[in-house]
Amino acid sequence: MTSPAEKPSSTFPSRLVAVGLGSNIENAEEILRATLKHLAEQHFLELEAISRLRRTRPIGGPAGQLPYMNAVALLRTTLSPQAIWDVLRAVEDRFGRTRETRWGPRSLDLDILLDEAGPVCEDGLYVPHPRLAARRFFLEALAELRPQCWHFWSGLSIGRILNILREAPRWIIVIPETFPGPRAVTSSAAGLTDTAASPTDLTSPPKSANLEEENSFLLRLTVNGPLTALPSDLSLGLPQRLGLEPVDEERVILWWKELEHQLREGQNVATALPPTISTWRGHVRSASSQAAPNVFDSLLAATPPKRDSRANRDSPERGIVLRPRLVILGPLAARWEFWSSDFPTETAASSHSEDGFLHQALLIRVRQGTPVVLVETSDPKEWPDHVRTALEATEEVGTLVS
Known part of the structure; x- marks a missing residue:
């Protein structure tokens, strides 16, 4: 050797x-x-x-x-x-x-x-x-x-x-924008079919947010179980879903209640980026001025607002903690060096391009006190197994050998 x-x-x-x-x-x-x-x-x-x-x-x-x-x-x-x-x-x-x-x-x-x-x-x-x-x-x-x-x-x-x-329930967030060429895979009655992504698809993020295709991408990851795809309300624009612009409070409350219901039913939930809670906190995060977030100030672990007694009875305080167990990133995230607090500055400073906007938004969303898993393969046929086995592995403690 x-x-x-x-x-x-x-x-x-x-x-x-x-x-x-x-x-x-x-x-x-x-x-x-x-x-x-x-x-x-x-x-x-x-x-x-x-x-x-x-x-x-x-x-x-x-x-x-x-x-x-x-x-x-x-x-x-x-x-x-x-x-x-x-x-x-x-x-x-x-x-x-x-x-x-x-x-x-x-x-x-x-x-x-x-x-x-x-x-x-x-x-x-x-x-x-x-x-x-x-x-x-x-x-x-x-x-x-x-x-x-x-x-x-x-x-x-x-x-x-x-x-x-x-402590966290079996809920994971998959960020479709970090997977190259989501159009390269389609689902059918026979399972997953590879339709050959172009080289451009494998090296750069989507240039436009085709929300219907992203929703389809999430469903492909959950086809054949054991995960259930939570409706993510992808009618929201990309800046809103990434937490950089406020969204309608009523819409977000419904989203959180649907998530809580799925978890109370014992389902294993996968979802794209959830609606932001920035409206409830009274501030909007700016792509040009956002500082590195405090990892203990978690957007992803946020709970629904206390609006009235009925809302309180439906809140996670009754036993459901709405912190996701994992955030799943695709191979594009590694190429963007998502872990670096420096990379968004250079990318976003030169222009307000979608790429720079997306990079910084991802950094904000994943570094919020939630474990991050990277799917490093660019083969779309392997993505579903990576996502499902990641969730399964979170509960395998093993047996100590004397």
Whole structure:
């Protein structure tokens, strides 16, 4: 295998990197223990801490797989994120890893979950791991070691993300504008059909808000269950849905009541961006003057206004907390570097283009104290499975192995 000594390291100070380990073949526990021993022997990787092993059920992929054995290791290193990834892939190969089927059985799976160096989205490497904020079993293992670790994309600590996954109902927000070429997939009685997006579709957001198509896109993500699409009232304009312009109070109250009703019925709800609550708070957020939001001042977790006694009886105070469990972003969000507090300034300052407006609005909406999951693939046929498995993974804690 490639030696870490051959990898560039001078530009990165010593720091902690969290690595997730998984295996679901018959001798999985032996493989994980051998892998940890092997990592500890590497010259530029210092094994600082190891979580307890957890046995978890397979989520997604072919049926009939064996349970997984999972753990998290904290490594101290000066290697670059790309160099660490290269080392981990070489270790996977050493233990017989094959890459034939997405989410299929594997002898060894090594993922960079977090890196104190910060977010990375380049050359196929995504740090934090795109689905970490939904994988509760890895979050539980991380919390054993460093609950204060920061998830850059969500603006939350690992401990805080866990609390949200434990308390929030099964409601997720999907942001259609972050998925390239929504017209590239159509639904039919036979399921999903790919109609071949153009190269432009794969590299840029829609230039106009075709709300009927966006609604269809949301329905495609929920077809064949287990999610239910909440009517999002996409007759609202894009600025209103993104929370930058006020909307009619009565319309929004009806939206929140419909959401609460679905949750009380025990349904798993997916929705596009909900109507804004800026009208209720008496202020409108401006695309040109918006400062970075306080992650604890959550628009997405807002509850309906207290208008009268009847409205109060219908409010979430009776037991339903209307904080979404996850926000799901598509691959365009990574290309826009949505996690950066700097990127909207340059884009939006030059003009009031729809792109700049959308970029800044997305930053405002996702960094509001809700876990963020990135669907990194540009293959539309894989999007529904990514969305559904993300929600399912939020409840898989795993069983501790003695």
